[in-house]
Amino acid sequence: MEQLSRKQVxxxxxxxxxxxxxxxxxxxxxEFVWGDVTRISPEAxxxxxxxxxxxxxxxxxxxxxxxxxxxxxxxxVVGVAGKDAAGERLRASLRDASPLQSDERIxxxxxxxxxxxxRIIAHSQLVVRADRELRTPVNGxxxxxxxxxxxxxxxxxxxxxxxxxxxxxxxxxxLAEVLPLAxxxxxxxxxxxxxxxxxxxxxxxxxxxxxxxxxxxxLEEDSDFGxxxxxxxxxxxxxxxxxxxxxxxxxxxxxxxxxxxxxxETAAREVYDVTGAxxxxxxxxxxxxxxxASMLEAANLANxxxxxxxxxVGTATASSEELISSFR
Numbered sequence: 238m239e240q241l242s243r244k245q246v247x248x249x250x251x252x253x254x255x256x257x258x259x260x261x262x263x264x265x266x267x268e269f270v271w272g273d274v275t276r277i278s279p280e281a282x283x284x285x286x287x288x289x290x291x292x293x294x295x296x297x298x299x300x301x302x303x304x305x306x307x308x309x310x311x312x313x314v315v316g317v318a319g320k321d322a323a324g325e326r327l328r329a330s331l332r333d334a335s336p337l338q339s340d341e342r343i344x345x346x347x348x349x350x351x352x353x354x355x356r357i358i359a360h361s362q363l364v365v366r367a368d369r370e371l372r373t374p375v376n377g378x379x380x381x382x383x384x385x386x387x388x389x390x391x392x393x394x395x396x397x398x399x400x401x402x403x404x405x406x407x408x409x410x411x412l413a414e415v416l417p418l419a420x421x422x423x424x425x426x427x428x429x430x431x432x433x434x435x436x437x438x439x440x441x442x443x444x445x446x447x448x449x450x451x452x453x454x455x456l457e458e459d460s461d462f463g464x465x466x467x468x469x470x471x472x473x474x475x476x477x478x479x480x481x482x483x484x485x486x487x488x489x490x491x492x493x494x495x496x497x498x499x500x501x502e503t504a505a506r507e508v509y510d511v512t513g514a515x516x517x518x519x520x521x522x523x524x525x526x527x528x529x530a531s532m533l534e535a536a537n538l539a540n541x542x543x544x545x546x547x548x549x550v551g552t553a554t555a556s557s558e559e560l561i562s563s564f565r
Contacts, residue, residue, distance in 0.1 A: 262400030
């Protein structure tokens, strides 16, 4: 695929500043506990991690917002949090992350805990992950509130991102109410999960990873041909405009309309941690398409952004300056 020039990237990223992106999906906190391992526990054959420091980052749909802000775009996120300390920290972090964010966009559900993923890392290697979550779908009252908030937020939006992590916040009813409304006016991008597959319509672009794409289409061949076929089948099932399949170190596959597939080689030089790379991809795609970039141009930018974040340890973002610098 032909690369964008540095001047083109500068022009696109400059335009991000005037665009507002609405994100809807599963909000999370990513906790990282960093330490060293020098011995094995006498109680069980497991490592003992001596904790050196801890950090907390926005995760899931909240990380999509963090990536959009890092790129220079305006963004807000709509989602659900529990009535707990993690939920308070999540809302405070979101307010700090984006001037457009307000507590009114986050529905507090007392019946659910805020989703928290805790990763224990020693010597830059993940030792274990512990999740606190409830994955049952939100109730009808919560759906009503989300639909109302989304309709209000979309009035002056330039793109909509659905960040579905299968935690129960993205439901068929919400999608049926919101997607047709948004698709008539702006790009609609969806990071999908199998549970809601039949409900992702209409959409401009759907962005599964290669494992998800194969499972969604009951295929097994993880190759150029196999993923091209998976993308074709997904486009037929969802009647979406395009499918972009991310392949980790294998880059990306873009199928737009009935056209031939475009294979995008990875821009990553070193891969330390893939946590949140999918969030970076869809955030960059949304920002680029909101300013009128073609899907090929957007995929090129997203590929470079992903290459930046996988070179960092932990949940990370790519800034517009880093993105520009990645194009020589």
